[in-house]
Amino acid sequence: MEPSDRIALTDLAARYAQAVDRRNPTALAALFTEKAAFVLPPALNGTDAPTEIAGNATLSTSIVDAVAHLHSTRHIVQQQVLDLDTPTTAHGEAYCSAHHIYPRGEGFRDNLIELRYQDSFEKVDGTWLFSRRELIVDFAEDAPVILLGR
Template identity: 55%
Template sequence: MEPADTLAVTMLAARYAHSVDRRDATRLASLLTPEVVLVLPPELNGADAPSELTGRKEVVDSVLKSVSRFVATRHVLEQQTLEMISRNGARGEAYCTAHHIYSRDGGHRDARIAIRYQDTFARDGDTWLFSRRELVVDFIEDVPVTLPAPPGPAV
């Protein structure tokens, strides 16, 4: 891949994570092709087999609904591999540790999920977009966490 394409696709993954963590539907939708496909593994969809969501609206609505029950989320991107498959297409894999903070028993816990996103990208003019994201779960751990105290009243 050309360096400019590599940077654009790398930033696309970062913008996706940021949009999910900020619950920004408009920005998240802008990162996806109209016919995007999101494949969720059984570990995340509550079924016995992977499920597919198709179309920008369905994907955005589903992703934001799934994170809405958490106090906070943080998707930390790690290494990413990329390869061109055509002038306007690429594929790659990105590692991510997804933190999902929730309340339980008067405290908070973090359901940490080690994810590999297996991605396909499409170029639309000068812009790269996700055309397919398939999530692979490597492992899940659930640990207690301490959240900072809310700021006190201004003096």
């Protein structure tokens, strides 16, 4: 994999986190191919099986709607393993810590989810995009937090 491809794919994951945290469905949709798929695990969708959402417009709105009730979120992208399949397709895995801040009583709590994304990428008109993103939950914790400034 060329360094420029690796940088572009790393930037793509960071832009995804930023778009979710800023609740920006337009920016989020622009990171996916038109027919992309996003897969939610049973741990997050309330069912016994994974749920697949298809189409960049639908999935971007669904993702933003899923976090809209929260006070704020903070997605921290950690290591990524990336492999080129062809000059225009790749796959990889990205680790992420996802903080979900919500009000409880007189204060706030953080539902921290440690997760991984199993990603497939496609290069479209010279730009790397997600063609499939599957979320896997490893573990979660919930703790009180103090909000400072904002």
